[in-house]
Amino acid sequence: MIAFENVSKSFWTGASRKVILDRASFQVELGNSLGILAPNGTGKTTIINMMAGLEKPDEGVIRRSSRISFPLGFMGGVVSRHTGTENVRYIARLYRLDPDYVEGFCRWMAGIAEYFDMPVGTYSSGMRSRFSFALMLALEFDIYLIDEGMPATADVEFNRKAGAILRERLKNATVIVVSHQASTLEKFCRSAAVLRNGQLYMFETLEEAKRLYDYEA
Numbered sequence: 001m002i003a004f005e006n007v008s009k010s011f012w013t014g015a016s017r018k019v020i021l022d023r024a025s026f027q028v029e030l031g032n033s034l035g036i037l038a039p040n041g042t043g044k045t046t047i048i049n050m051m052a053g054l055e056k057p058d059e060g061v062i063r064r065s066s067r068i069s070f071p072l073g074f075m076g077g078v079v080s081r082h083t084g085t086e087n088v089r090y091i092a093r094l095y096r097l098d099p100d101y102v103e104g105f106c107r108w109m110a111g112i113a114e115y116f117d118m119p120v121g122t123y124s125s126g127m128r129s130r131f132s133f134a135l136m137l138a139l140e141f142d143i144y145l146i147d148e149g150m151p152a153t154a155d156v157e158f159n160r161k162a163g164a165i166l167r168e169r170l171k172n173a174t175v176i177v178v179s180h181q182a183s184t185l186e187k188f189c190r191s192a193a194v195l196r197n198g199q200l201y202m203f204e205t206l207e208e209a210k211r212l213y214d215y216e217a
């Protein structure tokens with residue numbers, strides 16, 4: 001479970017205050033995957049980062065009683081000058097998982113051939129997203145955080161493989177996806193929310209959320 005209690009977050013831009021959340025309270029329960037609809041630039045990444053603990057609220061409390069992933073695509077824990085192998089084995093140990101298993105899984109999942117033994121700094125952006133997505137799926141979380149859907153990779157085979165594994169994981173895990181378009185959320189989410197004027201409006205179905213979202217647009 002992850003709960004926001006009276007959480008406020010805003011940024012001062014020099015000319016005005018950009019409000020992301022204004023004393024917002026909501027809760028995501030395990031087993032109830034949530035899609036959050038919000039137009040671009042309104043705070044999707046900031047909310048996901050707060051859920052992951054990468055950004056702090058200005059006020060309020062965020063409670064977590066589950067293992068929550070880093071956001072899909074986040075490379076903050078990965079050292080560029082180290083190889084893929086070195087990175088995943090090190091991170092496996094941090095999570096107290098078997099490094100051989102994590103390495104084997106990531107090597108297969110990322111599908112970047114000999115680059116897995118090259119420094120991560122040499123990867124193309126497509127390779128980086130495949131690498132970080134593979135790593136996220138190799139680790140065990142109760143709640144997976146995804147910013148704007150699946151990784152932006154042109155590799156159809158990878159997308160198919162990654163989608164299949166994510167769906168398999170979701171039989172036991174929960175996902176929170178933020179996106180500006182409803183079609184991204186359809187595949188994975190049971191319920192949906194709309195971010196509007198600093199509040200998150202929760203709905204039981206994506207259809208209901210879309211009605212408010214489309215009305216706003």
Ligand SMILES: Nc1ncnc2c1ncn2[C@@H]1O[C@H](COP(=O)(O)OP(=O)(O)OP(=O)(O)O)[C@@H](O)[C@H]1O
Binds near residue numbers: 011038044046
């Ligand atoms: N550190 C910061 N200082 C000032 N403004 C910021 C900061 N971080 C984010 N913002 C602003 O807050 C708003 C929300 O940013 P955020 O990246 O969370 O939005 P988003 O919905 O994910 O955007 P996009 O869809 O364009 O990726 C944007 O207007 C952004 O410019």
